[in-house]
Amino acid sequence: MKNAYIDFHCHILPGMDFDGTDDIKESVAMCKTLKSQGVATICATPHFYPWNDDVDAFLQRRERTLKDLLSAGVDMEIIPGAEVQIFKSLPEYRADRMCIGDSNVIMLEIPRQRFENWMIESIENTVYKYSLVPVIAHIERYAFPKEILRSFAQIPGVVFQITTSELKYNQSIKGLDLVCSMGVPVVLGSDAHDMRHRHPQFDVIGEKLEEKPKLFSGKLKTAKAIINNCLYSQSILEKLIRTPQKAKEK
Numbered sequence: 001m002k003n004a005y006i007d008f009h010c011h012i013l014p015g016m017d018f019d020g021t022d023d024i025k026e027s028v029a030m031c032k033t034l035k036s037q038g039v040a041t042i043c044a045t046p047h048f049y050p051w052n053d054d055v056d057a058f059l060q061r062r063e064r065t066l067k068d069l070l071s072a073g074v075d076m077e078i079i080p081g082a083e084v085q086i087f088k089s090l091p092e093y094r095a096d097r098m099c100i101g102d103s104n105v106i107m108l109e110i111p112r113q114r115f116e117n118w119m120i121e122s123i124e125n126t127v128y129k130y131s132l133v134p135v136i137a138h139i140e141r142y143a144f145p146k147e148i149l150r151s152f153a154q155i156p157g158v159v160f161q162i163t164t165s166e167l168k169y170n171q172s173i174k175g176l177d178l179v180c181s182m183g184v185p186v187v188l189g190s191d192a193h194d195m196r197h198r199h200p201q202f203d204v205i206g207e208k209l210e211e212k213p214k215l216f217s218g219k220l221k222t223a224k225a226i227i228n229n230c231l232y233s234q235s236i237l238e239k240l241i242r243t244p245q246k247a248k249e250k
Contacts, residue, residue, distance in 0.1 A: 005202055006041045006234055007034055009107065009137055009161050009189025012078065013065040016046035020193040024072055029195050031074045037202035042076060043100050043189075043241070045083040045107050045137075050093055058082070059097065079241065083137055085109045090122045096130035102244040105133045105237070107161070115148050123155055133240055135159040138191055140166055140175050153182035159237055160186045165201040167208055167227065173219045176226050185233035186226075 011020040014027045021027055034042060044066060048058055066080050081100035084090070086108050099106045106126075110119060123134055136152060139160045144152070152158060160179055166172040180186050192200040208223050 005037075005039045005188070005205065005231075006043065006238060007039045007190050007192075007200075007202060008043045008135065008187045008234075008237065009045050009083065009163075009191050010034070010042050010200075011046060011083075011191070011193045011198075012042055012044050013046050013062065013069060016062060016065055017193065018047075019198075020046070021195075024068060026195050027069050028072050028074055030192055030200055031069075031076050031078075033195070033200045034190065034192070034202055035076055037200060038206060039190075039200075039202050040077065041238075042078045043081050043107075044078050045081045045100075045189075047109075048082045048084045048098055050085070050087060050090075055094060055097055081105075081107055083107050083109050085111055086119060086122050086126075087111075088118050088122055091125040091129045094130075095126050096132060099132065099245075100241045103133075103241045104131055104243075104245045105135060105159075105241050107135045107137050109137045110139075110142060112142075115142075115144065120151055120155065123152075123158075127156060133157045133159065135161050135187070135237070137161050138163050138189070140172065140179055143175060146178060149178065149182055153184045158184050159233070160184055161189045162186060162226075162230070163191045164188050164204050165190070167204045167223055168201070170219045173222050173226070177222050180226050180229050185236050186230050187233050187237050188227075188230045 011017045012027055012030055014024045015022050062080055079101040082098040084098050127134055140162050190200045190202055205227055
């Protein structure tokens with residue numbers, strides 16, 4: 001299999017996440033699994049919760065764990081980033097320091113609560129202040145109605161990320177299709193945390209694309225359209241994450 005995919009959302013770094021792996025051997029196994037599933041590049045996006053972490057301490061820990069993982073013999077490109085949960089005062093937290101690689105692309109997570117307008121305002125103010133490109137993590141998870149999805153889609157430069165494992169389930173296809181109908185780039189991420197409960201599932205892409213149509217298989221056709229749309233958008237976002245910005249102020 002040609003390794004051509006980018007996993008834009010993965011908790012691959014050992015010891016960075018409360019709900020991820022603490023075992024570097026397991027992190028290596030996750031990398032090997034993703035590579036066998038056609039992934040060439042992993043964006044390492046550990047959780048950042050401002051009430052639970054300091055930016056400097058977070059970045060130092062991320063650098064150390066990434067170095068440890070690469071030293072363990074991982075033969076893949078891993079680009080450091082973060083999954084930053086939004087909050088009302090996010091614009092004051094130097095969000096630009098937690099972008100993916102040296103780019104101005106940042107992955108943002110919406111808190112699991114009822115939608116409120118401050119969520120849009122927080123993202124927009126952060127984007128404007130630091131000239132960022134926001135990627136909304138696993139947006140399908142929130143099951144937003146069309147009107148709220150459209151509000152997020154109107155954020156300048158926004159990109160949506162959906163989770164590969166959701167493509168397995170017919171009941172998820174309608175929601176994923178709605179996400180893809182908003183007119184913004186949509187990319188794929190495994191959101192893998194370990195090898196047991198939340199393991200890498202990029203193999204779903206190949207399985208779906210190779211699956212033969214059956215009677216009344218409209219959802220399979222839609223799933224393939226979603227995947228092709230995401231792979232097209234991958235090239236767009238890849239250019240952004242590989243475009244270095246001016247050195248970030250420390």
